[in-house]
Every structure is written in C-alpha cells, then in structure tokens.
Amino acid sequence: MIETPTLWFVIACLGLGSFALRFVFLGMIGDRPLPPWVLRHLRYTAVAVLPGLVAPMVAWPAATGGQPDAPRLAAALITIGVGLATRNVLAAIGSGAAGLYFGLYLAG
Amino acid sequence: MPTETVKSVYWKGVRDAAPFVLVVVPFALLFGVVATEAGLNVVEALGFSVVVIAGAAQFTALQLLVDDAPTLIAIVSALAVNLRMAMYSASLTPHLGAAPLWQRALVAYFTVDQSYACSVFAFEANPHWTLRHKLAYFFGCVSPICPFWYLATLVGALAGSAMPDWLALDFAVPITFLALTAPMLRTPAHMAAALVSVVTALALSFLPYSLGLLVAGLAGMMTGAGTEVLLERRGIRT
Numbered sequence: 001m002i003e004t005p006t007l008w009f010v011i012a013c014l015g016l017g018s019f020a021l022r023f024v025f026l027g028m029i030g031d032r033p034l035p036p037w038v039l040r041h042l043r044y045t046a047v048a049v050l051p052g053l054v055a056p057m058v059a060w061p062a063a064t065g066g067q068p069d070a071p072r073l074a075a076a077l078i079t080i081g082v083g084l085a086t087r088n089v090l091a092a093i094g095s096g097a098a099g100l101y102f103g104l105y106l107a108g
Numbered sequence: 109m110p111t112e113t114v115k116s117v118y119w120k121g122v123r124d125a126a127p128f129v130l131v132v133v134p135f136a137l138l139f140g141v142v143a144t145e146a147g148l149n150v151v152e153a154l155g156f157s158v159v160v161i162a163g164a165a166q167f168t169a170l171q172l173l174v175d176d177a178p179t180l181i182a183i184v185s186a187l188a189v190n191l192r193m194a195m196y197s198a199s200l201t202p203h204l205g206a207a208p209l210w211q212r213a214l215v216a217y218f219t220v221d222q223s224y225a226c227s228v229f230a231f232e233a234n235p236h237w238t239l240r241h242k243l244a245y246f247f248g249c250v251s252p253i254c255p256f257w258y259l260a261t262l263v264g265a266l267a268g269s270a271m272p273d274w275l276a277l278d279f280a281v282p283i284t285f286l287a288l289t290a291p292m293l294r295t296p297a298h299m300a301a302a303l304v305s306v307v308t309a310l311a312l313s314f315l316p317y318s319l320g321l322l323v324a325g326l327a328g329m330m331t332g333a334g335t336e337v338l339l340e341r342r343g344i345r346t
Contacts, residue, residue: 002148007152010179010182018187018193021194022194022197022219023197023212023213024198025197026215031206042329044297044301046228048326051285051303052325053285056310056313062278063276063278063279082287083287089288092291093287
C-alpha cells in the first residue's frame with residue numbers, strides 16, 4: 001500500500017521535474033540564436049529518438065513476455081515500408097494495424 | 109500559401125493529431141486501471157496524469173512505489189525515463205523560442221511524444237510558417253491529445269477493469285511512432301540517424317531507466333549531423 005503523503009510528494013516532484021526537463025531549452029534559450037552545429041544536431045532529434053524509443057518494443061514486445069513475435073515484427077516493417085513509400089502517416093498507421101491484426105489472426 | 113490563416117493551421121493540427129487519440133486513450137485507460145489496482149483513489153490517479161502528463165514515467169514511478177522502492181529512487185527513475193523531453197525541448201527551441209515566456213511555459217507543459225513528433229514533422233514540411241502559425245499548430249495537436257489523456261485516466265480509474273488482450277493495444281505506440289518517423293526519413297543523413305538510433309537502443313537495452321535510449325538519441329543525432337557535413341563536403345545538398 002502506498003502512503004498518501006508519499007504519493008503526493010512523488011507526484012509533485014515528478015510534475016516539477018518533468019516540467020523542468022521540458023522547459024530547460026525552450027525557456028532558457030528562447031530566441032537567442034543557436035550555433036549552426038547545434039542546429040544541425042537538433043534537426044535529427046526526432047529521427048534519432050523515436051526509432052530508438054520503439055525498437056525494443058518491436059524486438060521484444062512486453063505483451064509476449066519479451067519473446068520476438070512474427071505478427072508484431074511484420075506489422076512494424078509494413079508500417080515503415082508504407083510510410084517510406086507514401087509519405088502518408090495515416091496510410092502507414094492503417095496498413096500497420098491491418099497487418100498486425102491479420103498476422104495475429106494467422107498466428108491464431 | 110496566403111490562404112493559411114492561424115485558425116486554419118490550428119485546425120490542421122487538430123486533424124493531424126486526431127489519430128493519436130487511438131494511442132493515448134488505451135494507454136491512459138491502462139494507467140487508470142493500474143493505479144486503481146495499486147490502491148490509488150480516483151483523485152490521486154487523475155492528479156498523477158494532470159501534474160506529470162507523461163505515460164511512461166507515470167508507469168515507472170507507480171511500479172516502483174508498488175514494489176516498495178525508496179521514494180527517491182522512484183522519482184529519479186521516472187525522471188530518467190523522461191529525459192528525452194529535454195531533447196524535445198531543445199529541438200523545439202529554434203521553432204518556438206521567440207514566443208513569450210508564458211506561452212513557452214505552456215508549450216513545455218504540453219510537450220509529450222505525440223505533440224512533439226506531430227509538430228516537428230509539420231514544422232519541417234512547412235518552413236514558411238511564422239511563429240504564430242507554429243504555435244497554433246502545436247496547440248492544435250495538443251487539443252485532441254491531452255484532454256483525452258486526463259479523461260481516459262479518469263475512466264480507467266473509475267472502471268478499473270483491464271482491456272481485452274486480443275486488441276493488442278501494446279502495439280499502438282510502436283505503430284504510430286514508426287508511421288510518423290518513416291516519412292521524415294527524407295535524406296541519407298536522416299536514415300543513418302534512425303538506423304544508428306535503433307541499433308544503439310537495442311544494444312544498450314540492458315541499461316536501466318531508459319538510459320540506453322538517451323545514448324541512442326545522442327548517437328543518432330551525431331550520426332545525422334556528421335552525415336550531413338560529409339554529404340555537403342561532397343557537394344550533395346541534403
């Protein structure tokens with residue numbers, strides 16, 4: 001059982017800490033110009049963080065106890081393939097979801 | 109594009125982010141359910157989602173509290189899971205840094221994976237947008253996502269029963285993020301960054317508290333920037 005004061009202490013600390021992480025650059029730097037080499041790195045933030053975030057979820061899904069799973073792997077590849085080919089986010093989501101359910105159906 | 113008003117850009121943000129409701133709702137429902145099972149009441153579960161507004165960090169903290177980990181460990185671990193938000197903050201700065209402080213504070217509070225990914229994708233695709241357009245788009249993305257985060261937490265906490273397994277909702281997060289990322293891979297530099305990120309994240313997945321992701325993100329950013337410089341030297345525009 002979690003004690004109520006402890007819980008709210010954790011919530012408050014996490015709230016403040018998460019806000020600080022989100023505010024640190026946006027709030028502190030503002031519109032001061034950033035050096036070109038920093039901007040060059042920042043251009044790749046999204047493509048460097050999001051794939052790394054999902055890669056372990058694809059390779060070792062929690063739902064299968066961390067065992068690699070053919071339908072989930074196929075769904076991920078379909079999503080990437082359709083996303084690359086069409087440049088359309090919704091088409092990629094739709095194809096990936098369809099692939100996942102079809103794969104899970106085949107796998108029984 | 110002279111027809112793009114601030115209002116139309118806001119609604120474009122709403123439309124573009126709307127599919128993420130399908131991701132956010134099950135995730136928040138699940139948090140509400142798990143929180144209730146851990147002994148939190150409805151106000152506490154909702155408070156968690158409103159104050160912290162970060163799914164993975166909330167799950168981490170809750171799990172550690174349930175496991176009787178020391179309070180400090182629970183806080184530090186959950187914040188480590190959220191470290192990527194600092195990278196998002198840096199990435200949004202060139203676009204939104206000129207906004208007034210109170211607006212930047214609002215943007216910071218609402219910076220989550222989905223609002224960030226959606227906005228950066230649109231900012232890169234529409235370099236002609238002004239600051240007001242970009243802010244309108246960002247808050248457009250937030251509008252369908254964050255209210256549902258609160259609402260679904262509340263519903264999950266009230267309902268308190270698990271989602272059926274066959275929905276395979278665990279995979280909603282990977283599919284939507286892959287779908288967002290793939291169209292961003294426009295140049296060899298972007299592809300190299302993504303590839304290095306995946307390989308590093310998998311290789312370092314044994315590290316606790318998502319620290320592997322932090323290294324993977326930095327390695328990916330350095331790869332992208334390095335490849336860009338290399339291609340420019342060879343006279344290939346990226």
